[in-house]
Amino acid sequence: MNRSDLxxxxxxxxxxxxxxxxxAASVLEDxxxxxxxxxxxxxxxxxxxxxxxxxxxxxxEVSVPARRADHARGVLADAELGNVAVFEMDLGSQDSxxxxxxxxxxxxxxxxxxxxxxxxxxxxxTRVGPGWEAxxxxxxxxxxxxxxxxxxxxxxxxxxxxxxxxxxxxxxxxHFDDPQFTSGYDKWEAYGQAKTANSLFxxxxxxxxxxxxxxxxxxxxxxxxxxxxxHLTQEEMxxxxxxxxxxxxxxxxxxxxxxxxxxxxxxxxxxxxxxxGVYCEDCDIAAPTDPASELAxxxxxxxxxxxxxxxxxxxxxxxELTGVNAFG
Numbered sequence: 008m009n010r011s012d013l014x015x016x017x018x019x020x021x022x023x024x025x026x027x028x029x030x031a032a033s034v035l036e037d038x039x040x041x042x043x044x045x046x047x048x049x050x051x052x053x054x055x056x057x058x059x060x061x062x063x064x065x066x067x068e069v070s071v072p073a074r075r076a077d078h079a080r081g082v083l084a085d086a087e088l089g090n091v092a093v094f095e096m097d098l099g100s101q102d103s104x105x106x107x108x109x110x111x112x113x114x115x116x117x118x119x120x121x122x123x124x125x126x127x128x129x130x131x132x133t134r135v136g137p138g139w140e141a142x143x144x145x146x147x148x149x150x151x152x153x154x155x156x157x158x159x160x161x162x163x164x165x166x167x168x169x170x171x172x173x174x175x176x177x178x179x180x181x182h183f184d185d186p187q188f189t190s191g192y193d194k195w196e197a198y199g200q201a202k203t204a205n206s207l208f209x210x211x212x213x214x215x216x217x218x219x220x221x222x223x224x225x226x227x228x229x230x231x232x233x234x235x236x237x238h239l240t241q242e243e244m245x246x247x248x249x250x251x252x253x254x255x256x257x258x259x260x261x262x263x264x265x266x267x268x269x270x271x272x273x274x275x276x277x278x279x280x281x282x283x284g285v286y287c288e289d290c291d292i293a294a295p296t297d298p299a300s301e302l303a304x305x306x307x308x309x310x311x312x313x314x315x316x317x318x319x320x321x322x323x324x325x326x327e328l329t330g331v332n333a334f335g
Contacts, residue, residue: 048122164254
């Protein structure tokens, strides 16, 4: 089967039966995934922890790579998830990502689900590796290398790969002329670029991998208060309209159980068999953004985040930067 033979999945909701208030547990209710194996990056806090909890409850054997492995083990043990395997991995270090991937491949473990959940948001200007902007490097390039290095096991049994994007993608496309923000760093533009990159990554990975049975999905988990906001002051969040001066969240924010639901749905739903390369929200494929809607800033996917040509261009740029490409 050639790439051109694959039918494109439209950005059209499937009427999944789930929605904004669904939880990860409800998505997996009565589902037995015993024998399956998953990796969840950042699977020891916030959405990642709830994602791991739901998958384990359905019988999945989960591995969590973490920058602070001992801390992750303690958190998971306190959450009564002590049987989850924890490995050391720093997404901001290409060498660290490659070491983890090699360790996983050497273990002989299968891999049915990979959820690229870990992220940083709106941090002060930070440089990692060869001077890469930290949000692009961590949220996108680290996961790019992880998937490419794990390709031998991902492609063995036709895994699903889930890349967490967000409505942040609406803030910025890819700055192909200066993806590392070598001049004029703006923390929100950089975050927006990284979240667009997560979505475009899923588009191109699906196009490249579908003929091997690997399908990829981008996910907007929704607005949730987690450790992701650690670089923001309350004043900034009030100014953004996320909460009032008393700290009360605006209507529409989710709890972590609800926030993990779309990741779990994209990773497991039979409704998505034969589909891929799409952006999902509220446990369904998202519709294109309606610019006339009052919810345009919060709902739907902007065209630049699912554009196939941009996705291909980003993949080529990422392969050039990292020196890694399973399809090269």
